[in-house]
Amino acid sequence: MAIAADEITPELIAEHGLADAEYERIVAILGRAPNLLELGIFSVMWSEHCSYKSSRHWLRRLPTEGPQVICGPGENAGVVDLGDGMAAVFKIESHNHPSFIEPHQGAATGVGGILRDVFTMGARPVALLDSLRFGAPGHPKTRYLVDGVVAGIGGYGNCVGVPTVGGETTFHGVYNGNVLVNAMCVGLVAREQIFYARASGPGNPVVYVGAKTGRDGIHGATMASAEFSEAAEARRPTVQAGDPFTEKLLLEACLELMRTDAIVAIQDMGAAGLTSSSFEMAARGGVGIEMDLDRVPTRETGMTPYELMLSESQERMLLVLRQGAEGRARAVFAKWDLECVAVGRVTDSGAVVLRWHGEEVARVPVAPIGREAPLYERPHERRPAAVPIAALDVAAPLAPGEALRRLLGSPDLASRRWIFEQYDHMVMGDTVQRPGGDAAVVRIHGSNRGLALTTDCTPRYCAADPVRGGMQAVAEAWRNLCAVGARPLAVTDCLNFGSPENPQVMGEFVGCIEGMAEACRALDFPVVSGNVSFYNETDGQAIWPTPTVGGLGLLADLDHMATLAWRHGGLALVLVGETFGWLGCSLYLREVCGREEGAPPPVDLATERRHGELVRSLCEAGLLEACHDLSDGGLYVALAEMALASGIGADLRLPEACDSPTAWLFGEDQGRYLLAVAPARLAAVEAAASRAGVLARRVGTTGGAALTLDGGDAISLRELAAIHEGWLPALMGTP
């Protein structure tokens, strides 16, 4: 064989992030030492990012099936059935490390990547969401990172013309050295027109389309799998830059070609582009692929096979076409001004064979690279359970009104308008519920049905109690979907953690998955896609466990969608669910008392389900004027958010015997909703609740231009709005 023998030194192996045992396995698979190119291929395919070597074992615990699931984990994105011949394709992915190094390009290329994961399956992307975790507001890098990440996400999505309709943003010092940027994309496709990344048909051409290849982000995949150090930050690897314009052309060209029968398989080139796309498509189809790398379109001169296989240049796809369809593909891509080059063909050799000017430069069997990929059951340590805090042990240093002011202007509760107004959230003309509500709602084009979308996680709960935190993240996503009147269908998740080599981090990971799995099962809310991001730590300092949950639900009739805002005074405010006044781990405890401690609120999944189903049925029966779920900050904050969205105030009545008004107002008990109900419908709502065995009691009335408590302690909405809207612009220095 003509494959050149490179000298593979222990240093080279270590630089490629491969353990000695992993290297030995490579030698065993090949029956010889790899050359440098092959070493590079194994290093990316066996990186944490691509192989899930530390997480695979545990991910199996997540429920992934249900009658609504068309395609679960394993493809580029998950697919769920929407009825009427339509399906939703969706996935969430992290771009944490790149965004820390270059916030604008890092976040932008994160959006680009997740868009491609969705349209590679034949779906037109219809919505983007972003879940963002930044360091402490006062940290010297935070402003720069917020500014760059938001501009990057907006700059990309706006240009491609897919609305960014939702997400979440929180701040905490544990993210100072590792911000999290998780981007979720949702697409729509006719059930019969879903495309998969399964290569087949020996002889079929393998075609490269999209942008040219440069030296972008070589080793990005291994970078995303190694923990940060100050030195690495200084080393500044080549960041990949995005071109949303080319992405838009690629999107249109791919969807246009997909309307013909030219495509057998298609996959985006994500991390370690040409390597992962060729190996994964071959593996799924049980075939081989041979490629002539000298045919790959390049942007720079003198690129080597190693660089071509490892480059992370953006806006590229690899296609397997039917024989004879090349001409049609070339015409479509030429129309959109994009490269379209046959670089190889499908074979029955079961190996990926790479040639360079006719000479074979690599030969790697496909099946073993997956089958024999390392799988680690790393040691994990459970942490002792956090101690609950009794409500009566919490001081009330501020009067309720003052505490509310403090909370509404605090980093995690202040308005996100400064962010979402930089995103075009209306393009495509179907955004029925804009950012700011419990879930975004995007109409299924040309119909009266809608998709409800949300991302959720409360990392401080996960840090205090991973199992409960994982459960809560799923429950909150589910609740947010119910709150707009949607039927929750499925989940995509992005598991952001520190180093899996640290048993405590691994313990958090295992705990969160257990909690999530239990909640997904109890709520019939299967996981259909996701992503794991480990090594979010700097100099040994790990982030909080942050399992972001992206939820998708279906609204069968948009006429029955609920929103936060009521439109009249004189409506009854009805609180669904029981209030125990759980202050442990609450924002009240942190922002008002300066304490970050205690156990997070328990999650009772049966109750959660009963309450959500009741609220949804009330929406469907048209009985609600407004609806909001209760989460961070509890009842009083939820009420204020509703009043601010409405521009109409409300009066809240404390219960007769209330031991701790603070706990009642600000406790974060789960499974609760606040409803606004017209007086004429109140009896019907109460009857429905009692039939369902759900506690629903009247707690106040809408009206006026202020929030009042038992008729007193008035805070004008104007003042609250100034506090709520003021914080983020002030932080960013752009009033």
Place this chain on the structure above:
Amino acid sequence: MKARVHVRLKDGVLDPQGAAIGRALAQLGFAGVGEVRQGKLIELELAETDRARAARQLEAMCERLLANPVIETYAVSLED
């Protein structure tokens, strides 16, 4: 004193703007245009009159604000 800072993308960093300009020029019939790169030229009025000090000040401005060292390089010049 008038100063200029030229900020450009590092070689190898994708420059979609430059590429789009190159294609547009070709479509307009301009032949023989090779690579096109688009950078920024920032012109500043400085109160500083000492050339050496002004140069140091500019250098510091570039490091701290005007250029993004991850993807950009810069060159400064002072007008006589």
Place this chain on the structure above:
Amino acid sequence: MKARVHVRLKDGVLDPQGAAIGRALAQLGFAGVGEVRQGKLIELELAETDRARAARQLEAMCERLLANPVIETYAVSLED
């Protein structure tokens, strides 16, 4: 031949980018910074080897695409 086109906003046209840079520099503690203007510097590779013809070609590119005469002026230069 390498060529450069410097496109700048006309005097009198407000430059929000330049103004923002000026404010940010002041905030960072750089004293004595007067007006700041941000322009574009476009670098091109030309196949043309005759300087006069190259200059005419560049001029035409600016007129037809690279600058918007309503708000911008331009200057071209050729590298030796």
Place this chain on the structure above:
Amino acid sequence: MRAGVITFPGSNCDRDAAVALAACGAAVTSIWHAETELPRLDLIVLPGGFTYGDYLRCGAIAARAPVMAEVARRAEAGVAVLGICNGFQILAEIGLLPGAMISNAGLKFVCRPVDLEVATDASPFTAGYARGQAIRLPIAHHDGNYVCSEAECRRLEDEDRVAFRYMDNPNGSTARIAGVLGAGRNVLGMMPHPERAADPRLGGTDGRILFQTLLETLG
């Protein structure tokens, strides 16, 4: 009314414009930017988006697209031409409308509904509104800061060619200008998106009036 919506590489509000027009009863044709001939049309729409990535200057490269020569000829001949957002930028770049757009004063992309004043009812686009009427339409742009010389601005005022004005200037535009008419009053460029306020489900129908008016005035 026969309306043609032009799609350039990077247009992304072309479908939205077509949907809004069709909902009002127009027969809508989609036109690719590489065309050099156009069918008979009563209205040509240059939709919003990021043509050519908005690289170099917004709308600059699209303004040089093959189809634009024919659009300019039709405009001269009196056919109604509506440029929305990026379409406005293209019309300014090609010189069918005066002025130019630079970066928003706040240097950020802004997406939100804004309050506008209809500054003239004397055009086939705005005849359905009352002069001075307050309406609300969404904006979504990064470079909507309208710049024109003082003399040009005076001329626009004198000739009653300012179509819309922002109440609360969101981008720093000269004289709060949000939309202008060409000298023949058959060309309108506007930064706000009427097609995003044409469906009650999406919040507001103030933009729908513009399309209905076109249908009424152009048949």
